[in-house]
Amino acid sequence: MTKHSDQTNKSGPDxxxxxxxxxxxxxxxxCTKCNQFHFFPRxxxxxxxxxxxxxxxxxxxxxxxxxxTIRRKPERGGPYNVCLITxxxxxRMMSRIEGIDAESVKIGDKVTAxxxxxxxxxxVVFTPTKEAN
Ligand SMILES: [Zn+2]
Numbered sequence: 001m002t003k004h005s006d007q008t009n010k011s012g013p014d015x016x017x018x019x020x021x022x023x024x025x026x027x028x029x030x031c032t033k034c035n036q037f038h039f040f041p042r043x044x045x046x047x048x049x050x051x052x053x054x055x056x057x058x059x060x061x062x063x064x065x066x067x068x069t070i071r072r073k074p075e076r077g078g079p080y081n082v083c084l085i086t087x088x089x090x091x092r093m094m095s096r097i098e099g100i101d102a103e104s105v106k107i108g109d110k111v112t113a114x115x116x117x118x119x120x121x122x123x124v125v126f127t128p129t130k131e132a133n
Contacts, residue, residue, distance in 0.1 A: 013041030016055060021122035026060050026113050028091060029053040039091035060113030061088040062126060064097070067105045081105050085126055087113075099127040 013029060017040075020027040028037045033050035037058065044051055062085040071079050081102035086092045097105045098116075111126035 013043055017041045018122065020055065020057075021115050021124065024115055024117075025057050026115060026124055027055045027057045028087075028089065030056050030089075037087070037089040037091050039087070039093045058087060058089050058113075061129070062086055062111050062113065064105060064107050064109040064111060065092055067097075067107060069102045069105075079103065083111075083126070085111060093124070095124055095126055097128065098125050 016029075017027070028039055029041050029045075030037045030053065031045035031047060031050050032052040032054055034045060034048040036045070036047045037056075038046050043053075045053060065084040065086045067081055067083045069079050069081050079102040081096055083095055083097055083105060084092055085095050095113075097109075097111060098114075110129035110131070112129045113124050113126055116123055116125045
């Protein structure tokens with residue numbers, strides 16, 4: 001396969017990631033060699049250097065790894081949180097938890113991904129997982 005440098009940007013991993021989100025799919029690249037997912041999407045597997053990656057939809061299940069409350073004046077939207085989430089599939093990603101007070105988010109909380117399409121660019125946020133039992 002010939003590679004065109006001008007196409008690299010348009011079809012790069014970042015664009016693939018976003019095009020899935022635009023279709024309401026949370027997908028990440030998985031290495032065909034070491035079978036590990038990674039985030040943020042890259043051209044090469046960061047674990048083993050393999051170029052052959054496949055995109056697979058992930059479960060969206062994760063756990064809060066760290067949480068920080070960013071204080072903001074109420075008239076500017078109030079406090080919000082910035083979290084690192086460890087996905088069930090392994091990768092860790094920065095996001096935020098919605099549907100809960102920013103200060104109530106705790107490390108170890110189970111969360112579920114949802115795709116936010118409110119703004120022009122779709123992105124992944126998380127909501128607290130409702131325990132079945
Ligand atoms: Zn790999």
